[in-house]
Amino acid sequence: MSTYALPGEYCLPDLLCCAASREVRDNEVVFAGTGLPMVAILLAQRTHAPNLKLIFEAGTLDGRPPELPTSVGASCCEIGASRSSGLNDAFSIAQRGYVDLGYLGGAEVDQYGNVNTTCIGDYLHSELRLTGSGGNPDINSFASRTVFIMLHEKRRFVKNVSYITSPGWRVKKWPGGEFVHRRELYGSAFRGGPSAVISTVGVFRFDEETGCMFLETCHPGKTPEEIHALCQFDLDISRVKGETEVPTLDELRIIHEVLDPDEIFIPNIKKHSHV
Amino acid sequence: MSNNKRVTLQQAVEIIKDGSRLTFSGFTIWRRPMAIVYELIRQHRKGLHLIEVNGGSHTEFLVGAGCVDIWESCWVGHELYGKYGANVSRKVREKELLVEDYSHAEMLYRFAAASQGVPYAVSQSSLGTDIHNPEYDMLGRAGLRDGKKNAKHKYIFTEDSFYDAGSLVLVPAAKVDIAVLFVHQVGEEGTVRINGQFYSDPEVARAADITIVMAEEIVPEEYLRRDATRNNIPSFEVDYILECPFGAHPSGVFGRYDVDGEFLKHFYTTTRTQEGFDAFAKEWIYGHDHLSYLEKLGWSRMLNLGSNSALNYTPRKPKGGN
Numbered sequence: 260m261s262t263y264a265l266p267g268e269y270c271l272p273d274l275l276c277c278a279a280s281r282e283v284r285d286n287e288v289v290f291a292g293t294g295l296p297m298v299a300i301l302l303a304q305r306t307h308a309p310n311l312k313l314i315f316e317a318g319t320l321d322g323r324p325p326e327l328p329t330s331v332g333a334s335c336c337e338i339g340a341s342r343s344s345g346l347n348d349a350f351s352i353a354q355r356g357y358v359d360l361g362y363l364g365g366a367e368v369d370q371y372g373n374v375n376t377t378c379i380g381d382y383l384h385s386e387l388r389l390t391g392s393g394g395n396p397d398i399n400s401f402a403s404r405t406v407f408i409m410l411h412e413k414r415r416f417v418k419n420v421s422y423i424t425s426p427g428w429r430v431k432k433w434p435g436g437e438f439v440h441r442r443e444l445y446g447s448a449f450r451g452g453p454s455a456v457i458s459t460v461g462v463f464r465f466d467e468e469t470g471c472m473f474l475e476t477c478h479p480g481k482t483p484e485e486i487h488a489l490c491q492f493d494l495d496i497s498r499v500k501g502e503t504e505v506p507t508l509d510e511l512r513i514i515h516e517v518l519d520p521d522e523i524f525i526p527n528i529k530k531h532s533h534v
Numbered sequence: 535m536s537n538n539k540r541v542t543l544q545q546a547v548e549i550i551k552d553g554s555r556l557t558f559s560g561f562t563i564w565r566r567p568m569a570i571v572y573e574l575i576r577q578h579r580k581g582l583h584l585i586e587v588n589g590g591s592h593t594e595f596l597v598g599a600g601c602v603d604i605w606e607s608c609w610v611g612h613e614l615y616g617k618y619g620a621n622v623s624r625k626v627r628e629k630e631l632l633v634e635d636y637s638h639a640e641m642l643y644r645f646a647a648a649s650q651g652v653p654y655a656v657s658q659s660s661l662g663t664d665i666h667n668p669e670y671d672m673l674g675r676a677g678l679r680d681g682k683k684n685a686k687h688k689y690i691f692t693e694d695s696f697y698d699a700g701s702l703v704l705v706p707a708a709k710v711d712i713a714v715l716f717v718h719q720v721g722e723e724g725t726v727r728i729n730g731q732f733y734s735d736p737e738v739a740r741a742a743d744i745t746i747v748m749a750e751e752i753v754p755e756e757y758l759r760r761d762a763t764r765n766n767i768p769s770f771e772v773d774y775i776l777e778c779p780f781g782a783h784p785s786g787v788f789g790r791y792d793v794d795g796e797f798l799k800h801f802y803t804t805t806r807t808q809e810g811f812d813a814f815a816k817e818w819i820y821g822h823d824h825l826s827y828l829e830k831l832g833w834s835r836m837l838n839l840g841s842n843s844a845l846n847y848t849p850r851k852p853k854g855g856n
Contacts, residue, residue, distance in 0.1 A: 293613055316638070317561045318731040326850060329795065330613035332561035334788045334847035337730055346561075346587060346734045347646060350639040354657065373663075377635065382670055388623035388633070393588065393609035396660040397639035423664045430662025433691065441662060446700015448658035521850060523614070 261507035266479065269506045270528040271459055274478060275408055276302060276514060277506040278457045279362065282406045287359035288312045290349075290398050293330050295408055296362030298514060298524050301327070305513050314352065316394045318345040327519055350394075353401040356450060361398035361405045367420045368409060370492040371438070371470045372427030372453035374399070375420035382422050395425040400445070404454035411458035416490040428452050428470030440470060461486050462503055463494075471495060476503040539724055539775045543824060546746050546776055547573040550712055553581040555683065557645075557708070557742065558592060559715035560785060561733040563613050563793045566592040567716040567748050569781035569824050575599040576820060583683075585708050587641045587734045591785060591798055594621045597631060598811035599819075604673070606634040606708075608641050615795045616802025621811060634672045634688070635665055636705065642734055644708035648741035654690075654704045661701055666691075683709070713742035716782045717766075718790070720747045721755035724772030727765050730788025730846065739767045744774070750790060752777040780828055780836065791839040792848035797831075 264273075272295065279299035283289060285308040291300050301324070304311055312321045315331040323339030337343035352358065365374035366389055376395055380386035399405050409415065423431060432439045442449045455475075456463040462476045473495035474486055483496040506514075515527045522530075541549070547570055550556060560566040571592045574582075582602045584593065589610035596602050598621035610619030625631035636644065643655035664670060671679075671688040678684050685706030692702050715735055719727040726747055728735060739745045747767075752775060758765055784801075786793035805811040818827070828836070841848045 317564070317733055325845075326847070329615075329793070330562055330564070332564035332613075332731065332733070332786075334730060334786065334792070334841065335845075337788075338845070338847065343731050345732045345736070346638075346642045347737065350642055354639065354659065377664070382664065382667075385626055388618075388626040390611045390618045391589075391607070391609045391633075391635060392637050392660075392663075392665060394638040396637045396663050396665060400659045400661065423662070426660065426662045431664070431667070432662065433666050434668050436667065439662070444661045444701050445658060446694070447697070448699065 261509040264506050264508055264511055268528070269511055270526060272525045273506045273511060273514060273528070274503065275457055275459070276525060277510050278462055278503055279406060279408055280306065280510070281504065282404075282455060283308045283311055283360060286310045288314060288357050290314050290316070290353060290358045290361040290402060291331065292316070292362055292364065293328070294364070295524055297327060298518050299362065301518050302510060302513055305517065306510065314349060314358065316346065316349050318349050319343050320348060320352070327523060329523065350397060353398060354448075356401070358398070358402040359404065361402035363395050363398060363405055363407050363425065365395070365407055365409060365425065367415050367417055368407060368456060369417050369420045369427065370472050371429040372407075372456065372465055372472060373420050373423045373430065374407060374425040374427065375422045377422045377424045380421060392424045399425040399453065400448065401450070403451040405452065406454060407456045409456060409458045411460045411489055413489050413491060416458075416492070418492040426452070428465050428467065460489060473498045476500055478503045479505060539722070539773065540752070541774045541776050543569060543573055543776060543778060546570055546748070546774055547577050547579070549744065549746065549774065550574060550579060550714070552579055553583070554712055555583045555585055555710045557585050557710045557713050557738045559713070559717065559733065559735045559738065560590070561731070562588055562590040562609070562611070563615070563785050563798065565716050565733070565782055565787050566590055566785040567714045567781065568592060568783060568785055569778045570714050570746070570748060571595055572819050572822075572827070574601055575815065585710050587645060587738070588638060589619065589622070591801065594619050594801070594805070597621045597625055598805055599815060602631060604632045604634070606636070608636055608638045612798045612802050615793070615798035620802065620806045624806070624808070632672050632676060635670070637665055640705045641708070642737070644705050645734055645737040645741050647705075648707035648709055649737040652707065654706050656702050656704055658699070658702060661703065666703065708741060710738070710742045712744045712746065713738045715739060715745065715747045716787070717747060717749050718787065719751055719753045719758065720749040720772065720775045721753060721758045721769065722775075723755045724769040724775060725755060725758045725765050726767035726772060727758055732766050736766055739771050745772050746774045747772050748776050748778045748781050750779055750781070750787065778824060781824065783831070789841050789843065789846040791836070791841055794835070794839055
């Protein structure tokens with residue numbers, strides 16, 4: 260058993276990375292985006308899930324990148340891969356149902372786990388156009404579970420997102436746009452949905468029947484009431500299990516010495532506290 | 535079609551007319567035909583309709599320069615080096631750019647359909663999202679869905695009648711006039727060899743009416759044909775070829791050079807405003823040709839981007855005796 264880090268020995272991105280890493284189970288097929296999720300998956304690969312299969316959207320299948328890639332299209336993604344090809348493979352594999360877990364992000368999330376990465380404000384008169392969907396809705400449509408890593412601010416945890424880029428547990432049925440459970444729309448393609456939101460204050464899950472988000476654990480130092488006040492909807496805090504598990508010293512060593520020594524995605528608090 | 539497919543950079547760009555429906559090789563900030571993108575800007579191309587599986591820095595350059603009226607895709611940004619497409623965002627806010635949103639898989643399937651010669655593709659992706667909101671059919675709102683250049687519908691919803699799989703969405707084939715590719719090697723007759731991930735290049739090359747291939751090097755056709763399993767696109771799908779070493783900079787090329795992250799960061803941070811973009815273009819695009827652009831970048835920068843030929847990527851440690 261590895262020893263848990265003490266307060267001051269890790270930073271918030273370390274905590275998020277380790278929480279995200281623990282979502283992976285061994286032997287799963289995992290679809291990864293760039294950034295923190297990539298560190299989380301490679302951490303899982305080097306700890307409790309050595310047999311996970313990593314898929315990058317640009318077309319590398321079961322890759323073992325020797326360095327942390329700066330994007331999923333990067334050259335080092337395909338080093339050690341079982342196959343290197345293209346997007347048709349990556350999305351076909353996902354739609355076919357091979358993907359167990361996907362990691363995603365977003366600018367806004369609502370009570371049903373719908374996520375917006377497209378625009379802030381009215382789509383037709385957009386104040387701020389963001390990146391757009393990318394593969395976010397596709398992975399969220401096809402994977403059995405998805406995990407969102409998000410910055411927690413009250414303006415980002417909203418009752419209804421201004422634009423549903425990526426489908427949560429209750430989604431809009433067109434042409435009318437009334438909310439229905441995603442099971443109703445996805446038919447044979449229904450395999451699950453958002454499984455966790457890991458924010459900068461806590462870890463949230465979803466009641467798969469009502470489709471509503473609830474708080475599972477608070478990050479150290481946060482209370483359920485504080486977190487409730489940081490959501491624009493009435494967050495269910497009746498199912499809280501306690502505190503989010505903190506990083507172990509072993510995990511911190513792997514993150515900072517092996518995976519991200521150049522602090523591209525995660526700052527190394529140890530380095531800076533001695534400066 | 536003559537057997538001689540070679541054109542100059544300038545001639546290649548002259549093939550692309552104002553108003554063309556255009557698509558590209560690559561993935562976000564990888565293997566984009568940047569030398570042609572720069573030349574399109576120098577030649578003041580207008581009214582382009584970009585239809586892309588995904589956008590990237592090249593989209594930002596073309597949009598910032600005012601070359602693009604319509605952008606049909608799913609994503610734009612610079613990955614780690616710039617978190618969103620600030621030029622696209624500005625032009626959308628000022629209503630100078632029409633954006634039609636699809637999901638990433640939908641865009642891929644649209645090109646796959648076009649490459650198979652069928653009018654639409656089917657998928658179960660993105661159901662219940664605002665990507666499928668009928669109010670957000672932007673080409674339709676602009677009265678541009680003529681059933682010729684642009685499909686009559688953005689989507690059609692249907693139910694599976696074969697296996698009762700439930701709701702399906704049909705997306706129109708992506709019909710493009712021209713695909714512009716940047717690849718590792720092209721033969722004199724047009725055979726293409728890509729090293730590493732080929733992204734969606736085979737689909738876009740086959741979908742387009744005209745395919746222009748710019749390569750790090752033109753090689754003897756006979757050399758590529760000795761090992762045909764390694765080739766990605768057959769000769770007859772390619773109409774024009776040109777050689778342009780480092781023609782993908784600042785995007786990266788597997789096994790050759792890394793993404794120039796510093797360059798992209800600089801672009802992203804200095805081109806939020808139109809004035810910023812214009813100043814950047816004045817410094818790096820206008821008044822240059824490809825060689826003077828490379829000279830301005832300089833040896834030390836290019837050497838540091840170069841990949842290790844055994845590893846096929848560029849290790850983070852600096853090289854060259856320092």
